[in-house]
Amino acid sequence: MSRSIVAAPLTHEAFADFGDVIDTAGESDKIINQGLCGRYHDRAHLDFAGGRPGVSLFKAEPRSLPLSLEMVERHPEGSQCFIPMSMDGFLVVVAEDDGGKPGRPRAFLTTPGQAINFHRGTWHGVLTPLAAPGLFAVVDRIGEGPNLEEHWFEEPYEIET
Numbered sequence: 001m002s003r004s005i006v007a008a009p010l011t012h013e014a015f016a017d018f019g020d021v022i023d024t025a026g027e028s029d030k031i032i033n034q035g036l037c038g039r040y041h042d043r044a045h046l047d048f049a050g051g052r053p054g055v056s057l058f059k060a061e062p063r064s065l066p067l068s069l070e071m072v073e074r075h076p077e078g079s080q081c082f083i084p085m086s087m088d089g090f091l092v093v094v095a096e097d098d099g100g101k102p103g104r105p106r107a108f109l110t111t112p113g114q115a116i117n118f119h120r121g122t123w124h125g126v127l128t129p130l131a132a133p134g135l136f137a138v139v140d141r142i143g144e145g146p147n148l149e150e151h152w153f154e155e156p157y158e159i160e161t
Contacts, residue, residue: 005159007065007107010092010114014106018094018122020044022083022115044117048078051143058082060127060134069093069157072102072123073150078141081117082127084110085135092116093125093159102151107159123151 008014012021020043028038046053072095084090089110095102102123109130110116117139118124127136141147 003155003157005069005093005105005107005157007091007109007159007161010108010110010116015092015094015108015116017096018124019079019119020117022081022117023113044079044081045119046079046081046117046139047120048141048143049120050077050145051141051147053139054142056138056140057085058127058136058138060129060136062129062132062134063091064130065091066158066160067091067128069105069107069125069153069159071150071152072105072125073148074102074121074123075118075140075147076121076149077143077145077147079117079120080124080141081115081139083115083137083139084129085137086131086133087112088129088131089114090130091125091128091159093128094118095123097121097123105157105159109161 029041
């Protein structure tokens with residue numbers, strides 16, 4: 001089996017099993033603010049077991065492709081939403097669950113203006129901006145108890161374009 005993964009463009013259809021693509025595709029749901037703002041309503045399904053939703057800021061070092069993927073993680077107690085605070089794309093890595101372990105990872109490249117929300121329990125790579133400043137608003141579960149599982153691959157995958 002090849003350990004190479006080609007990053008594909010992020011689309012709603014390709015990402016549906018893993019989470020939500022948050023963008024302004026299609027018509028806005030309504031026009032607000034004296035007719036000067038389109039509202040694209042309720043674009044992500046936030047899902048938390050216990051705890052509460054919280055908003056944090058993450059500032060991650062930019063990476064470049066090709067990239068060695070050594071580990072993925074998941075959050076069994078809550079979804080996790082990443083909203084870039086710049087108009088730069090970023091890399092998104094996900095994997096289906098295969099009996100409590102991640103299956104073969106898939107990689108996606110966002111376009112400027114796209115954000116993502118991982119479904120609760122989705123295996124995913126770490127935050128991977130491809131340009132500075134790497135600043136994201138993150139909406140996830142704030143609460144007691146463990147909410148992080150990591151899986152380290154015996155042999156890394158190579159992600160390329």
